[in-house]
Amino acid sequence: NAGVTQTPKFQVLKTGQSMTLQCAQDMNHNSMYWYRQDPGMGLRLIYYSASEGTTDKGEVPNGYNVSRLNKREFSLRLESAAPSQTSVYFCASSALDRGLYTGELFFGEGSRLTVL
Amino acid sequence: GENVEQHPSTLSVQEGDSAVIKCTYSDSASNYFPWYKQELGKGPQLIIDIRSNVGEKKDQRIAVTLNKTAKHFSLHITETQPEDSAVYFCAAMSKDSSYKLIFGSGTRLLVRP
Numbered sequence: 001n002a003g004v005t006q007t008p009k010f011q012v013l014k015t016g017q018s019m020t021l022q023c024a025q026d027m028n029h030n031s032m033y034w035y036r037q038d039p040g041m042g043l044r045l046i047y048y049s050a051s052e053g054t055t056d057k058g059e060v061p062n063g064y065n066v067s068r069l070n071k072r073e074f075s076l077r078l079e080s081a082a083p084s085q086t087s088v089y090f091c092a093s094s095a096l097d098r099g100l101y102t103g104e105l106f107f108g109e110g111s112r113l114t115v116l
Numbered sequence: 117g118e119n120v121e122q123h124p125s126t127l128s129v130q131e132g133d134s135a136v137i138k139c140t141y142s143d144s145a146s147n148y149f150p151w152y153k154q155e156l157g158k159g160p161q162l163i164i165d166i167r168s169n170v171g172e173k174k175d176q177r178i179a180v181t182l183n184k185t186a187k188h189f190s191l192h193i194t195e196t197q198p199e200d201s202a203v204y205f206c207a208a209m210s211k212d213s214s215y216k217l218i219f220g221s222g223t224r225l226l227v228r229p
Contacts, residue, residue: 031215035219040125040221040222041221042122042205042219042220042221043219043222045217045218048216050215059117059218090159092159103148103215104150104162104165105150105160107159107160108159109158109159110157110158110159
């Protein structure tokens, strides 16, 4: 039972380089999310996709783009990486139930990105 | 938008003692409050959650309390064990924030044997 799978797990970039973080879930969830985790800052939402075909900005979207490729996959792209984007990135998915206002997030194991 | 503050940032307790982590939220429309536990090198995992129509919820050694008037909620861990050592995050969600889950800054709990 794979759950949420992120690749790569580690990446080092130089300032200005681009890269894409990949995420896939096998739980048939409608909603998917990208968070970044920084010391003392908790988990901050970058972008999310409530359902296939839709994406919305979260708390810290600047410098990122996303693509909801299909129901399973949600990628995060850094077009021109900056040192401020050094962080641990987490993808998550949820069977969000808007009627009950609940929705457990299932997280991947994270991708550690360093921008030099 | 919603803002969630969490305290303390670090907490050290002796094995067997209780631990309490507190969070406050700003959006009175928030109605779902989960707690996540993150072990070293892993993604966060849900350990307990509470909805706004409930004041308290228990699951074995962990409990969550909610005070909607004061807009704060707390995680209580009793009889702590070394395996409880982890980072804990509170979060809040509301329909008004488009069901986005907003997290607190985290509490690093250390349980000393």
